[in-house]
Amino acid sequence: MQTWQKLLLVAVLSTILFVSSALVYFHHFVKRRLIISTTTSLYDTGLLDIIEKNYEASHNVDVNIISVGTGMAIQHAQNGDADVILVHSPSMEQTFLEQGYGENRKIFAYNFFTIVGPTADPAGISGRPVKEALHCIVNYGRNLTDQSGQTKIWVSRSDNSGTHLKEQALWQAAGYNYTSVSTEPWFACVGSGMGDTLNVANQKSAYTLSDLGSYLTFRRGNAASLSALITEEQELLNVYSVMAVRSSVSGNQSVHEQVNYEDAMSFIKYLVSPETQQMITDYGKETCGQSLFFGAVQPLTTNSPHPVVDWIKSYAFFDGSECPPQYRNGYPELYP
Amino acid sequence: MVDILGGIVQAFQLIFAGDVTLYGIVCRTLLFSGVAVLLAALWGTPIAMVLALKHFRGKAIVKTFFNSLIGIPTVVLGLILYLVFSKSGPLGFLGLLYTPAAIILGEAILVTPILISITITAIEAVDPEVLLLAKTLGASDSQASMAVLKEALNGFLLGNIASFNRAIAELGVALLVGGNIVGLTDVLTTAISRYTQRGELDFAIALGILLLVIVFAINLLIIAARKVKIIFELWRSPQ
Numbered sequence A: 001m002q003t004w005q006k007l008l009l010v011a012v013l014s015t016i017l018f019v020s021s022a023l024v025y026f027h028h029f030v031k032r033r034l035i036i037s038t039t040t041s042l043y044d045t046g047l048l049d050i051i052e053k054n055y056e057a058s059h060n061v062d063v064n065i066i067s068v069g070t071g072m073a074i075q076h077a078q079n080g081d082a083d084v085i086l087v088h089s090p091s092m093e094q095t096f097l098e099q100g101y102g103e104n105r106k107i108f109a110y111n112f113f114t115i116v117g118p119t120a121d122p123a124g125i126s127g128r129p130v131k132e133a134l135h136c137i138v139n140y141g142r143n144l145t146d147q148s149g150q151t152k153i154w155v156s157r158s159d160n161s162g163t164h165l166k167e168q169a170l171w172q173a174a175g176y177n178y179t180s181v182s183t184e185p186w187f188a189c190v191g192s193g194m195g196d197t198l199n200v201a202n203q204k205s206a207y208t209l210s211d212l213g214s215y216l217t218f219r220r221g222n223a224a225s226l227s228a229l230i231t232e233e234q235e236l237l238n239v240y241s242v243m244a245v246r247s248s249v250s251g252n253q254s255v256h257e258q259v260n261y262e263d264a265m266s267f268i269k270y271l272v273s274p275e276t277q278q279m280i281t282d283y284g285k286e287t288c289g290q291s292l293f294f295g296a297v298q299p300l301t302t303n304s305p306h307p308v309v310d311w312i313k314s315y316a317f318f319d320g321s322e323c324p325p326q327y328r329n330g331y332p333e334l335y336p
Numbered sequence B: 001m002v003d004i005l006g007g008i009v010q011a012f013q014l015i016f017a018g019d020v021t022l023y024g025i026v027c028r029t030l031l032f033s034g035v036a037v038l039l040a041a042l043w044g045t046p047i048a049m050v051l052a053l054k055h056f057r058g059k060a061i062v063k064t065f066f067n068s069l070i071g072i073p074t075v076v077l078g079l080i081l082y083l084v085f086s087k088s089g090p091l092g093f094l095g096l097l098y099t100p101a102a103i104i105l106g107e108a109i110l111v112t113p114i115l116i117s118i119t120i121t122a123i124e125a126v127d128p129e130v131l132l133l134a135k136t137l138g139a140s141d142s143q144a145s146m147a148v149l150k151e152a153l154n155g156f157l158l159g160n161i162a163s164f165n166r167a168i169a170e171l172g173v174a175l176l177v178g179g180n181i182v183g184l185t186d187v188l189t190t191a192i193s194r195y196t197q198r199g200e201l202d203f204a205i206a207l208g209i210l211l212l213v214i215v216f217a218i219n220l221l222i223i224a225a226r227k228v229k230i231i232f233e234l235w236r237s238p239q
Helices: A003-029 A040-044 A046-057 A070-079 A089-096 A130-142 A164-174 A196-205 A212-222 A262-269 A274-282 A297-302 A306-316 B004-017 B018-055 B059-069 B072-085 B099-124 B126-137 B141-151 B153-169 B172-179 B188-197 B202-237
Strands: A033-037 A064-066 A083-087 A103-120 A152-154 A188-190 A209-210 A225-231 A237-243
Touching: A003 A064, A003 B099, A003 B141, A033 A040, A033 A130, A033 A262, A040 A046, A040 A064, A040 A196, A040 A209, A040 A212, A040 B188, A046 A064, A046 A130, A046 A164, A046 A262, A064 A130, A070 A089, A070 A164, A070 A196, A089 A103, A089 A164, A089 A237, A103 A152, A103 A196, A103 A212, A103 A262, A103 A274, A103 A297, A103 A306, A130 A225, A130 B126, A152 A196, A164 A209, A164 A262, A164 A274, A196 A209, A196 A225, A196 A237, A196 B072, A196 B188, A209 B202, A212 A225, A237 A262, A237 B126, A274 A297, A297 A306, B004 B202, B018 B099, B059 B099, B072 B099, B072 B172, B099 B153, B099 B172, B126 B141, B141 B153, B153 B188, B172 B188, B188 B202
Parallel strands: A033 A064, A033 A083, A152 A188, A152 A209
Antiparallel strands: A083 A237, A103 A209, A103 A225, A103 A237
16 A cells, blocks of 8 residues: 555545544534524624523523525525524515425514615705605716716615615615616625625715614714615515424425424524513614614504504515414414 | 724724633634644645656646636635535535534635645655655655655645635635534634624724734744754754
């Protein structure tokens, strides 16, 4: 046997040893894992850190949070790589449920998107309804003297996240074709998370769509020159829901059997419990001076505050329910 | 504008206060990159020896293959590995996605081409006479190739350091197969990206400073080690 053959044998053996010891370690010596794929806005605001800490204190499970956009979170769930997903795009959620990948959806929080922009507000959108504001921004962008693409007026997430889908819907509602408007020289597509997008908007003195939580967190850390110019409108409602990944998906059985369904459901129950709901509503009052999110469970059961509940129902309910019966699996206490 | 100076001051406060989260991330990073380079060296050395010392058909193609893999973007490799380790992927049954083991394997694969290429260059730079001389002096094949490897030790060490630097500074693999989970799979680069996104710039700056310090210190250490080696040999040679 030659030297290189011996060395190669050692290498192969030690790799096998490494992988198998990793396997043994992660399957037998570590606490059960609950993998949560979440939209960036819940994570970047720090809300989930507190929920994770409280949950781990009372449950014997290791909560692992993966922060991605809504699109990727749903992809994780379809691949069986996540046990629970926290997302905010009702249209994508409906498709996801219809395809049979998830179940037991609960709407657990809401807040509002906001259009943020330079405090000087060169396009003059402050106080206008969203559609008009977008008209103003487009007009301002098209009438710029610099059409070389150096000056950007609008920054788009462009990452297939919930915020990005919302943005596309808003452009659509205002009468623009998103695909064609996004190629105009004043329109910037960044393809990254909310924090990065706000950074770019801040540096470029441009407008962008953000969820309120991310914007307030960003402003706290950055001495930003961005202001929230439009907020609290029906079109700007932002609804967060939680879904468990199904452990029995036809055609994908072996993959989904490994999903940690028990802990996923226990986490959902924890998330919609009155204490956690109160915690969600209180979060940010001290550090940012106002709530970043509002618990949605109590408003939906008591039907108040009035207009918001109707907005949630028309925006995020499917067939008049947050989770139609065919997508439920036990746990009747979740749906009184 | 961002308060750069204030951020740096706060960053140094965090570093000197010995923040647990901060140094947890540093330790994890060193561990993951270290084990990754170790694995890469184990695989890479025999392959490099074959490619440098043996003659066979298609050798140039194999060498070109490894040379061009040096520049593979880390996100591309990260994406490929995510698809492989995903539960619906070919190695999904192992359940390694979002564990440190996945990062270590990914980084080991990432740095293997660099290690191989530099080691090949180092071995080829050794005078071919050494191999011949060793053989004429009655060394066996494996003894002779060990003699060559010893001559190439400096280059081999350099390959390991370059690999370590690449592993510690890469983002794509750790982010995509590690998932940047707090306290489990977040390393310096992914943590910097998280804290920047969150607007916690002082933490991001502190991590950035530590990353630079580590890379710098390791390179200094190597230079120092070489000097010590030279002094040691000078002291030994008269005997």
